[in-house]
Amino acid sequence: MTKETYKKDFLGNELKVGDEVVFMQVSYRTLMKGTIAKLNDKKAIIHHHPTNTYKTKSLQFYNQIIKIL
Numbered sequence: 001m002t003k004e005t006y007k008k009d010f011l012g013n014e015l016k017v018g019d020e021v022v023f024m025q026v027s028y029r030t031l032m033k034g035t036i037a038k039l040n041d042k043k044a045i046i047h048h049h050p051t052n053t054y055k056t057k058s059l060q061f062y063n064q065i066i067k068i069l
Contacts, residue, residue: 013067
């Protein structure tokens with residue numbers, strides 16, 4: 001039997017694929033809004049609008065994400 005573990009954001013909210021979240025892009029001080037595309041062991045892949053470097057996805061630790069309720 002496997003123990004199912006849930007991924008939680010900075011505030012303790014459970015995260016799922018498709019959730020809208022707010023995060024701070026690595027090396028920048030502005031908040032971004034995006035949607036969780038995949039949950040890995042330690043980080044989430046988040047799709048968002050293109051940045052100034054034309055990136056449309058970011059990899060963030062779970063404690064760096066806040067779910068929009």
